[in-house]
Amino acid sequence: MPRGLPIFLSSLAIIWGVAVPASAQIYSYRDASGTLVLSDVPPSDPSVAVRTFEAVNTTQRVRVTRAVSKAYREQFDDLIVYYAEAHGIRPDLVRAVVQVESGYNPRAISPKGAMGLMQLMPETAAALGVERPFDPEQNVRGGVAYLRHLLDRFGGNEELALAAYNAGPTAVGRYGNRIPPYRETRDYVRKVRARTTVSASAKPKLVIYKWVELVEGKPVTRYSDSPPATGSYERVGY
DSSP states (O other), X not given: OOTTHHHHHHHHHHHHTOOOOTTOEEEEEEOTTOOEEEESSOOSOTTSOXXXXXXXXXXXXXXXXXXXXXXXXXXXXXXXHHHHHHTTOOHHHHHHHHHHHHTTXXXXXXXXXXBTTXXXXXHHHHHTTOSOTTSHHHHHHHHHHHHHHXXXXXXXXXXXXXXXXXXXHHHHHHTTSSOOSOHHHHHHHHHHHTTSOOOOSOOOOOOEEEEEEEETTEEEEEEESSOOSSSOOEEEEX
């Protein structure tokens, strides 16, 4: 198939409403000379960063998934390891979440408005003190803190924490602390599980949380075995 033709045909299909097979794959990458290549054949060099375009149906835009090079992943690995260890989470779990959420694209934005490497929703980012969600350091810091919050909420059950990361903790609670029967959420947990071991067993432990809140304009330090509903906090003991 000639280069450039797949993109052209897919664009016409979207505009005209012509059905396009869901399996149609178009690879976009730059070769060694820096030339942009559009083809139905993937590059032979596995280290090349590739964007895969999949024509999904007649009414939606082309969906993009990212298969990135090892060098691109390692750009953010120090951040992932630092914040994962600071919050007592396995770095591999955070790496898997980043891969599934954004494909390591710090500028990723979902149709629902989730942003950055760990796809933080605006209200979640604000609650976590993330002022620049497309900044990798702030995004990973906030995303890992939120994942820690969910792990604590669901007793260390990683499957439920992941389901809550995707669908929200209220949805998980609504279904009796089980993975909600949403196809997107179940696919999400499955994709993360395909990249790292995910524990479905609870690991109950006493965790002490510390945070500061304003009472009549004065800062007051609070301690509890439950984290605050919003705002930042510190884990100070087990």
